[in-house]
Amino acid sequence: MKPDALLYPAPKGLYCEIGDFYIDPVQPVDRALITHGHSDHARSGHGQVLATRETLDIMRIRYGEDFCGTSQAATLGETIDVNGVSVRFHPAGHVLGSAQIAVEARGTRIVVSGDYKRRRDPTCLPFEPVACDVFITEATFGLPVFHHPDDRTEMQRLLASLKQFPERTHVVGAYALGKAQRVIALLREQGYDAPIFIHGALQRLCDYYRGEGIDLGELRPATLAADEKQDFAGTIVIGPPSAFADRWARRFVDPLAIFASGWMMIRQRAKQRGVELPLVISDHCDWPELTQTIREIGPAQVWVTHGREEALVRWCELQGIAARPLHLVGYDDEGE
Amino acid sequence: MKAFAELLDRLVLTPQRNAKIRLLADYFRSAPDPDRGYALAAIAGTLSLATVKPAMIRDLLLERMDEVLFRYSYDYVGDLAETVSLVWEPPEGVVPDDIPLGDAIDKLQTTGRAHVRRVVRDMLDRLDTPARFALLKLVTGGLRIGVSAKLAKQALAEMGGKDVTEIETLWHGLAPPYLPLFRWLTGEAERPVLSTPAVFHSVMLATPVGEGDLDGLDPKDFAAEWKWDGIRVQLANIGGTKRLYSRSGDEISGAFPDVLEAADFSGIIDGELLVGGTARTNRATRTFSDLQQRLNRKTVSRKMLDEYPAFIRAYDVLFSDEVDVRGENFLARRALLSELVASASPQHFDLSPLVPFSSWEELDQLRSDPPDPVIEGIMLKRLDSPYTAGRAKGPWFKWKRAPFNVDAVLMYAQRGHGKRSSYYSDFTFGVWTEIDGKETLVPVGKAYFGFTDAELEILDRFVRDNTTERFGPVRAVRAEPAFGFVVEVAFEGLNRSTRHKSGVAMRFPRIARLRQDKLPHEADRLETLQAMIERKS
Ligand SMILES: [Zn+2]
Numbered sequence A: 001m002k003p004d005a006l007l008y009p010a011p012k013g014l015y016c017e018i019g020d021f022y023i024d025p026v027q028p029v030d031r032a033l034i035t036h037g038h039s040d041h042a043r044s045g046h047g048q049v050l051a052t053r054e055t056l057d058i059m060r061i062r063y064g065e066d067f068c069g070t071s072q073a074a075t076l077g078e079t080i081d082v083n084g085v086s087v088r089f090h091p092a093g094h095v096l097g098s099a100q101i102a103v104e105a106r107g108t109r110i111v112v113s114g115d116y117k118r119r120r121d122p123t124c125l126p127f128e129p130v131a132c133d134v135f136i137t138e139a140t141f142g143l144p145v146f147h148h149p150d151d152r153t154e155m156q157r158l159l160a161s162l163k164q165f166p167e168r169t170h171v172v173g174a175y176a177l178g179k180a181q182r183v184i185a186l187l188r189e190q191g192y193d194a195p196i197f198i199h200g201a202l203q204r205l206c207d208y209y210r211g212e213g214i215d216l217g218e219l220r221p222a223t224l225a226a227d228e229k230q231d232f233a234g235t236i237v238i239g240p241p242s243a244f245a246d247r248w249a250r251r252f253v254d255p256l257a258i259f260a261s262g263w264m265m266i267r268q269r270a271k272q273r274g275v276e277l278p279l280v281i282s283d284h285c286d287w288p289e290l291t292q293t294i295r296e297i298g299p300a301q302v303w304v305t306h307g308r309e310e311a312l313v314r315w316c317e318l319q320g321i322a323a324r325p326l327h328l329v330g331y332d333d334e335g336e
Numbered sequence B: 001m002k003a004f005a006e007l008l009d010r011l012v013l014t015p016q017r018n019a020k021i022r023l024l025a026d027y028f029r030s031a032p033d034p035d036r037g038y039a040l041a042a043i044a045g046t047l048s049l050a051t052v053k054p055a056m057i058r059d060l061l062l063e064r065m066d067e068v069l070f071r072y073s074y075d076y077v078g079d080l081a082e083t084v085s086l087v088w089e090p091p092e093g094v095v096p097d098d099i100p101l102g103d104a105i106d107k108l109q110t111t112g113r114a115h116v117r118r119v120v121r122d123m124l125d126r127l128d129t130p131a132r133f134a135l136l137k138l139v140t141g142g143l144r145i146g147v148s149a150k151l152a153k154q155a156l157a158e159m160g161g162k163d164v165t166e167i168e169t170l171w172h173g174l175a176p177p178y179l180p181l182f183r184w185l186t187g188e189a190e191r192p193v194l195s196t197p198a199v200f201h202s203v204m205l206a207t208p209v210g211e212g213d214l215d216g217l218d219p220k221d222f223a224a225e226w227k228w229d230g231i232r233v234q235l236a237n238i239g240g241t242k243r244l245y246s247r248s249g250d251e252i253s254g255a256f257p258d259v260l261e262a263a264d265f266s267g268i269i270d271g272e273l274l275v276g277g278t279a280r281t282n283r284a285t286r287t288f289s290d291l292q293q294r295l296n297r298k299t300v301s302r303k304m305l306d307e308y309p310a311f312i313r314a315y316d317v318l319f320s321d322e323v324d325v326r327g328e329n330f331l332a333r334r335a336l337l338s339e340l341v342a343s344a345s346p347q348h349f350d351l352s353p354l355v356p357f358s359s360w361e362e363l364d365q366l367r368s369d370p371p372d373p374v375i376e377g378i379m380l381k382r383l384d385s386p387y388t389a390g391r392a393k394g395p396w397f398k399w400k401r402a403p404f405n406v407d408a409v410l411m412y413a414q415r416g417h418g419k420r421s422s423y424y425s426d427f428t429f430g431v432w433t434e435i436d437g438k439e440t441l442v443p444v445g446k447a448y449f450g451f452t453d454a455e456l457e458i459l460d461r462f463v464r465d466n467t468t469e470r471f472g473p474v475r476a477v478r479a480e481p482a483f484g485f486v487v488e489v490a491f492e493g494l495n496r497s498t499r500h501k502s503g504v505a506m507r508f509p510r511i512a513r514l515r516q517d518k519l520p521h522e523a524d525r526l527e528t529l530q531a532m533i534e535r536k537s
């Protein structure tokens, strides 16, 4: 069958008419398949939700027990029949529990990759290439300017700064789901074994990651009561980026502002945010990884969702691969 | 090049002066020669490198990249060197490594025009992304990192455990890659001996008169001079070599050929560079905004020289002929100086007059109401003091005229840096004027100090609770006739400005007091500020 008949963009998100389900819908629907727990992909209020066990757990942590009507856990690699459509989840390498969703009916297979990356990440399973007719890819960093450096060297830059400025608090901005835990795990891999202080907003997700067997070392709260005084000099403190503009950030001695994000590739971005030490750590593919993934999978068509669609579509054209932007709305192209 | 590139990237994003010094000093300690010397030159602006045109860099890239993809990238990043450094991909099989900065500079300096294209392409292939950026900024001449030569010298002093004045004295006699300088700083060699004598000697600076500083001091031990609102300079003419330096040791000879040409005496003097006529020609000294017309120029037109004639009002003498007289006392130096000025060109040199006084009260009176609008206060100099480099407390004091004050309304606030990054601590304020028949606030200045920590809490809370709009890190706050925040702003002078919508620019504004007792409509008007400028000229 024609791919457009199997899956097409509708106002509430990507819709499969035969199976009557949406993937990562941006508004409440009867049946939703969710790729991963980031809030622009996983929203509360759906009737039935199909996602990996970890994604369901994360939604429960973020939205509470009644985040949906009924939930069903998808096992990676197992085929599930949804109203006559075969659905299979494969790891996406983005955050814990993240999955690509392969949708297949009448000989046509479309892979919805959600958000994904190709680098090793100690906190989640690696991306698995799945052969398909149509590959739906995000393009968050879909511009040739994005060549993310090795994350180990980025961590060494942080550790070098800690040695160079031992009297300052190294306050790292990192998104609460995935990025924060990855930064912590990478620091541990580099041999940093001192306690790491975390903002209250990260506590439950860090606990959850640890419960899933991911070693984060010793974590301590960086949220103290107003009358408590603690000297955070020379320590690493991790908080969500939004907390930096907050009164929360005031408790630290001479803070050195750090931000762990793929956007830190661009100097002006770092400057605007008042970041002193930008760390390029991304949970999305950079340009070479996006293009290499498309080459590797070799789909007949590429559909591009959120991010910088135009450049990736152009690249596909130059390679002779049919490609088009889906113009989905409601996803955060500035995310993570 | 990697280490240099990392240093540049860190310096650009580091707001604190001390942190910048540490980054620089650590780099100078760990980088090898001659790399660190070339890095120093690049930062201090003493590196001479034939530059290549941005168009060439763009062409090099388009040899291997689709133009449409390049355009998307460039539109997004906005800076050519940065775009190229980010999108550049070496050919198959070439793994980027590093090129020592010294080797790269050497290669660029010895490559002829015909081959520069190939050399740059080859280097881009061999460097990683941040190093490519540094290289491109170097070869296109666009390196801007917000570090002054002065700060770089401070870092050298820190690295070698020396006094910065020693480095400033040597500076103009040395050239990249500064091998003797680093050998001295690391203790491997003696202090370098200079061959050119007309070098900069660190100037003597005054400390401000603070509460009670003059108590117990006898007015008879001091001479007083006016403090003129120009720029402090040092003019050297030794063995026929003439140089004009700013007080931090930057050479500004190129901008003032008239003064240099007229210097026919031999020695080194200290004085105030001003525009207008000397006292000896009976013409008026002109304002700082007139002087600004002549500053920061590499060359000057005939017209500029005629319209804005420059001269030096001499304060002191350091060398008479080739004799170092800095050890003599103030009166002895002053006698030498007046002799020297008397025989110099009357259009280009005069002697800073002494201000007779018998008590501190009398001097205080004179200070607050000086006879010339271009005077910004009084200098006090101990009669028995030698000329010593730096800012020691005691021999010289400066006593500024009282600042100007106006009440203004808070309009915008921006988050601060470092310690203050969670506070809205940079404030833009405005005063009222009528535009198209409507009372409107126009911004007249920006201040980020003057308030206490407790006052900052109050300002920050007001900004957070009364934000009307956000533009990136900047917030607009409510500022209406009957609701808003009034601050008393103190500043040291006013200039006309074409850059500001209000047409005026404050010099050194600071927030003197919070005026929560006032409503915005009680704040000052633009006409008040305009009248202050009129009165001056
Ligand atoms: Zn995501």
Ligand SMILES: [Zn+2]
Binding pocket: A038, A040, A041, A114, A115, A138, A331, A332, A335
């Ligand atoms: Zn996303």
